[in-house]
Amino acid sequence: MNIKHFDIERVIGKGGFGKVNCVVKRKGDDKGMRYAMKTIWKSEAFRSKSTEDMLFNELKILNTVNHPQLVNMLYAFQDDFRCYLILDLALGGDLEYQRQQQPLGCFDEGASLFYVSQLFVALEYMHSLNILHRDIKPDNLVLEANGYIKLTDFGISKYMDERRRCSARSGTGIYMAPEITQSCAVNGKEETSHGVAADFYAMGITLYFFLTGELPMQSKRRGSSMGMEETKQDMEQETTQSIIQARINDMGKNDRVSDACKDFVLKLTDPHERVRLMLESKVCTDTYPSDDGAHDRIRLHPWFEHVDWAQLAQHTLTPPLLPDTKRANCNTGHDDASDTFLGTGEEELILPVLDEAQQKRLLTYDYNTGATGEHQPEEPAAASTDLSPGSVSGNKYKSAKVAPL
16 A cells, blocks of 8 residues: 555645645545545654654554544555555544634534534543543544544544553643643542543533633643643643633523533533532542443433434434535645645655664554445535435444554
């Protein structure tokens, strides 16, 4: 598998290490199928140990997950300059871009419920595999041609330990739960760790952003992932948990938001993990609260009362927005023009300097599912209003996955 197996079309996204193009498979059982191709420049990915680990961490997670509400991997390969991931296609852009296109700069409660319900299903699946996503935000929710969303970007996702906890401190500014950076006493020792409640916290902040078009507090580095020290400094200088809760409380003054929705946001963004896990008491103990049954309790919250989970899973509910997939749903016009008129760019010609360990590690990068063409039709049905199960692309997924790296 190599780049010659694909015809490269327009840019549909951009990240810190490269960009994402729509591509068409040129040969094989899935000839003519459209996918997303994420290009990662080795010179950028190997500039530090942390960025190198993110490269392989994303591959490891993609090698494990397989769900309709996630961006799944079909192929991975490389050349001397780049690594490539061939992924499920989502031509509708991310929800941060789509939010900005709304007349009021935000989604109404119905649309927010539609998107957050799918996000919850995606997290429920990941948590069942003992994985924390750890970077939930509108930028990482991408819209398919059929109006449904997929969760993407697993660069800082982590497997939880035997206690269902993770101690790695990273994330994106205001979306980070307080326990990610604040230590607490556990069994007489100071520890800093987080569990599934941290993903729920980010889901709550995301929902608030959908409904209001603004974050409860601004962060200078809102759009980028950051390490512990940067995050801690930003949080100390720019916000406190009490201010966040006060802003969310003020959301109740908005007659566009129901009481059940306000209660849901307040619970998910509470500083106490037990509240986010929908347990009855805030009482602190010398052990971390168990997340057993948390997903079931969240499903039973009044805000989710009218969600038809079966229809949501079958993609038979009418989405609030069908994106125009004939145009770019992202701000990458410069990249499109650069690719068209100036070639691929000088930065791709930088040959990475890799040590023996890095070269050996790259030998594990290539991946091939043996896709059979069940993912996306050759022409995405952007204008279709028929959302019956047989008409919606993306419902059939490969049945076999190899073991994690």
